Amino acid sequence: MDKSIQVMLMYILTHVGLIFFVYPADIVCSMEIGHWLAVTVGFAIHIIFVIVYMKGLSYFNRQDLIDIYLTAGKAAAIALLTPVLFYLLAVNIITVRAYSEIVSLNFLSDTPLWVIMLLLVAVSTFMAVLGIESLFRTALLMAFLFLPLVAFVLLTVFQNADWHYLLPLADRKALSFSFVANRSFLQGLFAFAGGFLFLGFVTPYVKYRSRNIVWASLLLLPLFIISVYAPVLTFGQHTASLLQFPFITTIDTLHIDWLMFERVTMFFLLSMVTFVMLFMSLVLWKTKRILHRCIPSVKPIYITLALAIVIFAVCLQIPDWKLVEQLFWWNTILRLYVITVIPIMTLVLGIRHKRKDFNGHG
Structure with a gap:
């Protein structure tokens, strides 16, 4: 049975949860003029490698990424998947610590941070223990409950925009693409890196059309642009670059007389946090899948619980936001590896597999 809609929703929701918090600050700080260039370059990198990744997956018949890499031999699979394992573990640690801080700052300031992280x-x-099919059903429910609210906020977020801040659209420095080597831009790729890998892990469980994922990718581009330009047009480049969470601060400035709730921000944040928990559970499930193939004698539930304990214990050792930002930066090499090397190697192995089949039949 084709479940393209569920896969598309999972793809969209997990990315939406990552777009509106840290990403706007990174892009705003990466350049002074022409932020749309940074957004479109990051998005172009993302969609190119997603297409490469799915093309590679299409050469295999319902095999997941682990089985695909095992076709190159156990040593090659270990070499290729070990950085992915460390990346996924780091992503969950960073996400738990970062988003617990965001929740604490915005509406649970009196609650100890460790309680929020827990x-x-x-x-x-x-959610990860329940399995991938339960995660897809959860994604459907979340989309039904929260996407209308997110859409409403995005339609009203330019309420206080000064459109003069839109110009100039670019300058010589922006057009030189020097921002690509900027630390903030590279950190901003976090919003692109973690969300597409699951496409190679769910193939044994669900059937989906690759073309639909490309369309889902295109739906994300306006969200990336809005997340950056809403604060820039509201506060100006200089002020927006000083804000820790520019988009959330922008939502705080909204005033809608006919709305019965005083703070739109709270409901938007709750929506984002649910999407982030979906993302974290998906990352945890992928990490468990890799580890279970390494140690099949251990039950998956024990692996998941052990991972949760490790993640929580490490998060407790991160004292402040400064170290969170440092972890974002230290994770850059693994992030670039996941974005580029994994899709390319999947395609290479796919072409190799197709040639073997062709020669075998020949």
């Missing part, structure tokens, strides 16, 4: 880890672990 809640995020516990809920994500519970």
Whole structure:
């Protein structure tokens, strides 16, 4: 049975949860003029490698990424998947710690940080234990409940925009693409890197059309642009670059007389946090899949629980936001590896597999 809609929703929701918090600050700080260039370059990198990744997957019949890499031999699979394993583990640690801080700052300031982290880890672990099919059903429910609210916020977020801030669209420095080597831009790729890998892990469980994922990718581009330009047009480049969470601060400035709720921000944040927990549970499930293939004698539930304990324990050792930002930066090499090397190697192995089949039949 084709489940393209569910896969598309999972793809969209997990990315939406990552777009509106850290990403706008990174892009705003990466350049002074022409932010649309940074957004479109990052997005172009993303969609090119997603297409490469799915093309590679299409050469195999319902095999997941682990089985695909095992066709190159056990040593090659270990070499290729070990950085992915460390990346996924780092992503969950960074996400739990970063988003617990965001929740604490915005609406649970009196709650100890460790309680928020424990809640995020516990809920994500519970969803991961239920399995991938339950995660897809959860994604459907979340989309039904929260996407209309997110759409409403995005339609009203330019309420206080000064459109003069849009110009100039670019300058010589922006057109030189020097921002590509900027630390903030490279950190901003976090919003692109973690969300597409699951496409190679769910193939034994669900059937989907690659073309639909490309369309889902295109739907994300306006969201990336809005997340950056809403704060820039509201506060100006200089002020927006000083804000820790520019988009969330922009939502705080909204005033809608006919709305019965005073703070739109709270409901938007709750929507984002649910999407982030879905993302974390998906990452946890992928990490468990890799580890279970390494140690098949251990039950998957024990692996998941052990991972949750490790993630929570490491998060407790991160004292402040400064170290969170440092972790974002230290994770850059693994991030670039996941974005580029994994799709390319999947395609290479796919072409190799097709040639073997062709020669075998020949």
